[in-house]
Amino acid sequence: MTRVLLAEDDTAIADPLTRALRREGYDVDAFVDGREALDAVVASGPDLLILDLGLPTLDGLEVCRRVRASGSAVPVLILTARADEVDTVVGLDAGADDYVTKPFRLAELMARVRALLRRTSAEEASAESVLRIDAEARRAWFHGEELALTVKEFEVLSVLVRESGRVVPRDRLMAEVWETEWFGSTKTLDMHISVLRRKLGDDASNPRYITTVRGVGFRFDAG
Structure with missing residues (x-):
């Protein structure tokens, strides 16, 4: 089962998003604290990280930077209430793969999730062409x-x-x-x-x- 780690401290966003992801068949672990989310990423290696910028303890950008510094290539989708271009560029420079600005429609976010996971699957298929395991x-x-x-x-x-x-x-x-x-x-x-x-x-x-x-x-x- 595809594993999604969601780091979002606003329950009004986190709860419906968690339900939507589970309806799609994803295994979801939700966190409200940046440091706990970072530890979970490094320890468990999820298939996708959905990361709010405004997290306590460690903000989303710092979590993203540290995830990338650890060598993890997990796809990262950033959620942000800050729509200005500078924050968007900073987020992608920190190693994020995509972003969605709040407020967002669940359908849009789920489409972004599927796109990132498809891209990851394509990269894994490339690995399989090099080394095949039965x-x-x-x-x-x-x-x-x-x-x-x-x-x-x-x-x-x-x-x-x-x-x-x-x-x-x-x-x-x-x-x-x-x-x-x-x-x-x-x-x-x-x-x-x-x-x-x-x-x-x-x-x-x-x-x-x-x-x-x-x-x-x-x-x-x-x-």
């Missing part, structure tokens, strides 16, 4: 040639490709692949990443496919 058969092909992968290598690569273009935090990879809450060294994960890079012909100093986002995790790009 989860049931537990097999992977890179540019048409099958990769020889261990169980854990396959699982790490599967998570990264599934979240193509987005940063996957180290602790999330450890939890999904090793099925544990990991609080210590992640050298085992680093070793698997190193081996995967070698099998993909990737250069760790100038990676094309698996990028390390320092202090956060790893991101798979289609190259």
Whole structure:
């Protein structure tokens, strides 16, 4: 299910928008605080972030900047009551993909949501053309040639490709692949990443496919 994270502190907007998104079949997590929203984005990697500019603790622009600084490529749709051109440009410079000015019609906003998600799906399809994974058969092909992968290598690569273009935090990879809450060294994960890079012909100093986002995790790009 497509996961949408909504950060909006006005319940008169957040509640009907949450209902509309859920009617469309999206899984929605709603937040009223900028810092909590930022933490949730980094931890869970949603498919879309809808972000109000006027959030408490951290405003929407700062949340957006920090999301991008973390290496996340999650599409960001900004909601703003400030219609002047300067704020719009600043918002897009901060890393937002689109914006809607309040007051807005739900139908318009939902159309923007669908457009952003379609674009993301197209980017993921591009990743799939480079690296194809058959989860049931537990097999992977890179540019048409099958990769020889261990169980854990396959699982790490599967998570990264599934979240193509987005940063996957180290602790999330450890939890999904090793099925544990990991609080210590992640050298085992680093070793698997190193081996995967070698099998993909990737250069760790100038990676094309698996990028390390320092202090956060790893991101798979289609190259």
